[in-house]
Amino acid sequence: MAGVAVGALRPATAQRGMNPDSVGPGKHLPYGVRSRYETTARDYSLSKTPYKMSGSAGTPLQDLHGMITPSPLHFVISHGASPPDFDPKEHRLLIQGMVDRPLIFTLDELKRLPSISRICFVECGANSSYRLSSGRYHDGAGPRTPMETHGRTSCSEWTGVLLSALLREAGMQDGARWLIGEGAEGGWTISIPLEQSAEVMVVYGQNGEAIRPEQGYPLRLICPGFPGDHSVKWLRRVLVSDQPAMSDRDEGQSTLRDDGRNRFFKPEMPPKSVITYPSADQRLSGPGFHEITGVAWSGKGRVSRLEISTDGGRTYQDARLQGPVLPKAHTRFCLDWRWDGSEAMIQSRCTDETGEAQPTIEAMAKVWGATKEEWKENFQTPSLFNPIQPWRINRNGAIENALFL
């Protein structure tokens, strides 16, 4: 305590006078920054994946509270160069293709339309797949923190208009079946099945302010529950078509279903969860009370149940869900726990309102005709990878990723 008090007291004295020039290293800023004692950050070394994406960084899930991801910590996957610097006054959105009235919108015109705000996650389809995992894994060390294993998901409040409202305005023609979104930086085009597009938003707001350059400023799509690649950033065009574009490499990539059939277009992310405390790379200070906490989500709807095991999956107990529990949004869960100091294997299992639950990695490998050992050897775990994530707590309090132990 003594150490903490000495560090904390200095700024407290400085605060008393509230003279802008005397407060901390910062001042009373017109646009605030966090305390200099807070250092959590995204990690762009994730860019050193086999895909060599220029901008790929995970959210440090292990350092966050609640359900909202602060905008500066939203994960980033950008296939092009550094975030483009589009002038919102110059930016236009085109609605074209199989429509009666092709439309062009400026930002101001979009902002005059009836707006909606919705809290939902964006998760990369490859999040937590070892195929795309941290560069560290390929150095043999394996992904360690929740940021490295599960950090390509973030949850924001998004504000904008429903795409369906713009399409109604344009008047869709008979036979229209696909919506093809295009990014203005060039090179990002993706197909959304019209019949699953009811919730798709064209957004300009994120957590109460303009979306960040890394997230697609000034305009992007948000496709709640879909793999993140559908949520086109720097959106410049929606082309209405009777066919998919088959453009992006992920569009042609199939995922295997439980019944053994392949599916090519993947409209929803499966239920997933990860314990963020205690988690790998942290260390328990000692036996006694610790709250186990983490985040759970599903692209199919609400999280309906979250169970935690502290004995490697032999027994589970229900965790408390922190409200609000929203469909297709991160949901914070908590469980009171007393660590007795012996080795423990902690893991969480999410079930969503459709009744689908997270599988064990063994069950998932079986569906794919693989084994856990093969996956460990070749890193070829599939997209939409959602097995239960175990962390091992050793007797000395050190914690490690136990997925492949």
Ligand SMILES: Nc1nc2c(c(=O)[nH]1)N[C@H]1C(S)=C(S)[C@@H](COP(=O)(O)O)O[C@H]1N2
């Ligand atoms: N224009 C454009 N949109 C894009 C991408 C991109 O590279 N360019 N990446 C996609 C992928 S693969 C994902 S997972 C999400 C990531 O969104 P974020 O960077 O805001 O987290 O954006 C999608 N939209």
Ligand SMILES: [Mo]
């Ligand atoms: Mo992605």
